[in-house]
Amino acid sequence: MASLKLTNVGKSYGPVEVLKNIDLEIDQGELVVFVGPSGCGKSTLLRMVAGLERITSGTLEIDDVVVNDIPPSERGIAMVFQSYALYPHMTVYDNMAFALKLAKKSKEEIDRAVRDAAEKLQLTGLLERLPKALSGGQRQRVAIGRSIVRDPKVYLFDEPLSNLDAALRVATRIQIAQLKEQMPDSTMIYVTHDQVEAMTLASRIVVLAGGGIAQVGAPLTLYEKPENEFVAQFIGSPKMNLLPGEIVATGERTTVKLDGGGSATSLYPSGDDLMGAKVNVGIRPEDFRTAAEDDYIYKGDVDITEALGEITLLYYKHTDAEEPVIAKLPGVHPDMKHKTVTLTADPEKMHIFKDGVSLLYPNGKSVTVKPH
Numbered sequence: 480m481a482s483l484k485l486t487n488v489g490k491s492y493g494p495v496e497v498l499k500n501i502d503l504e505i506d507q508g509e510l511v512v513f514v515g516p517s518g519c520g521k522s523t524l525l526r527m528v529a530g531l532e533r534i535t536s537g538t539l540e541i542d543d544v545v546v547n548d549i550p551p552s553e554r555g556i557a558m559v560f561q562s563y564a565l566y567p568h569m570t571v572y573d574n575m576a577f578a579l580k581l582a583k584k585s586k587e588e589i590d591r592a593v594r595d596a597a598e599k600l601q602l603t604g605l606l607e608r609l610p611k612a613l614s615g616g617q618r619q620r621v622a623i624g625r626s627i628v629r630d631p632k633v634y635l636f637d638e639p640l641s642n643l644d645a646a647l648r649v650a651t652r653i654q655i656a657q658l659k660e661q662m663p664d665s666t667m668i669y670v671t672h673d674q675v676e677a678m679t680l681a682s683r684i685v686v687l688a689g690g691g692i693a694q695v696g697a698p699l700t701l702y703e704k705p706e707n708e709f710v711a712q713f714i715g716s717p718k719m720n721l722l723p724g725e726i727v728a729t730g731e732r733t734t735v736k737l738d739g740g741g742s743a744t745s746l747y748p749s750g751d752d753l754m755g756a757k758v759n760v761g762i763r764p765e766d767f768r769t770a771a772e773d774d775y776i777y778k779g780d781v782d783i784t785e786a787l788g789e790i791t792l793l794y795y796k797h798t799d800a801e802e803p804v805i806a807k808l809p810g811v812h813p814d815m816k817h818k819t820v821t822l823t824a825d826p827e828k829m830h831i832f833k834d835g836v837s838l839l840y841p842n843g844k845s846v847t848v849k850p851h
């Protein structure tokens with residue numbers, strides 16, 4: 480049971496700076512998820528917390544004690560990896576008991592810890608099986624069980640579900656959520672590529688990009704109030720549309736004349752200094768709805784439609800230099816393919832970004848992502 484504090488943490492491999500100026504506090508009982516593009520340093524940051532990588536600069540505290548120079552085995556941390564290396568010749572019970580036997584715990588204590596972990600992970604009926612007689616999801620749960628029995632202060636998960644197929648991922652994800660509920664005081668850090676995992680498991684998400692933190696917040700805060708274009712487009716699928724334009728009216732509301740001919744009025748109040756500013760209007764695909772012919776934000780020709788049952792995705796025609804505008808409309812719309820369809824959105828659903836930074840949520844800082 481622990482809190483963590485990273486202050487100005489940086490990591491370089493030789494001349495290459497992978498992470499810089501990471502400031503982050505994690506409270507006891509939180510499940511914090513690290514997300515970000517491939518190579519942004521998620522695993523490196525997790526491995527530094529574990530003590531498997533040296534911290535180049537800054538400090539890491541666990542429960543107010545600086546642990547930079549403390550070896551992994553003494554940090555009270557358990558790490559669960561995507562490849563769950565179980566001992567193949569040992570039963571589930573013995574796999575989970577192994578570390579406690581090494582630590583010379585009493586038989587009774589080991590038995591209590593193993594049975595308690597098995598109960599939490601729904602493994603009680605499988606304790607006598609060998610790993611080869613388990614599904615991938617069950618094996619991953621045994622791997623998690625091995626860390627639970629040690630009663631660590633902090634759990635670290637590095638993409639624990641990425642080797643599982645789609646259905647098992649969902650089932651195991653739900654089990655991890657249930658496990659967290661049963662252990663409300665445990666502190667967990669979880670790295671994933673999977674947005675749904677991040678959105679559903681996290682108490683807070685840390686979006687890493689360009690060597691730093693692009694934004695930290697509760698999942699829905701990141702979705703509703705992205706501070707910069709990077710987070711706006713990273714959270715949510717398909718990603719937020721960004722439509723370029725120029726501010727033509729300021730005051731209580733802000734009106735942007737879009738380069739494509741449409742016009743968007745946001746609830747955001749703006750000062751005269753923003754008159755004429757070049758901005759991007761951000762609208763999520765799911766926030767678009769069809770519009771009247773003469774009053775629209777976006778008008779274009781639909782190139783492709785994807786009918787997914789409860790919704791239809793419209794992909795608009797675009798040039799090679801642009802990304803397609805995407806709209807996600809409820810229902811089935813076979814008639815929209817190759818047609819001109821105009822779109823609008825509610826004023827409170829519009830975001831405005833100037834130089835990559837949100838005008839609505841002004842704590843935002845610009846994020847530059849180096850090509851990887």
Ligand SMILES: Nc1ncnc2c1ncn2[C@@H]1O[C@H](COP(=O)(O)OP(=O)(O)OP(=O)(O)O)[C@@H](O)[C@H]1O
Nearest residue numbers: 492495497515516517518519520521522523524672
């Ligand atoms: N031992 C190392 N020596 C040199 N560079 C390294 C080393 N380990 C990692 N890197 C580099 O550090 C950067 C961050 O790697 P890391 O594995 O932390 O990224 P990640 O965000 O976890 O990526 P992914 O999502 O692809 O797993 C990458 O550019 C990687 O090439």
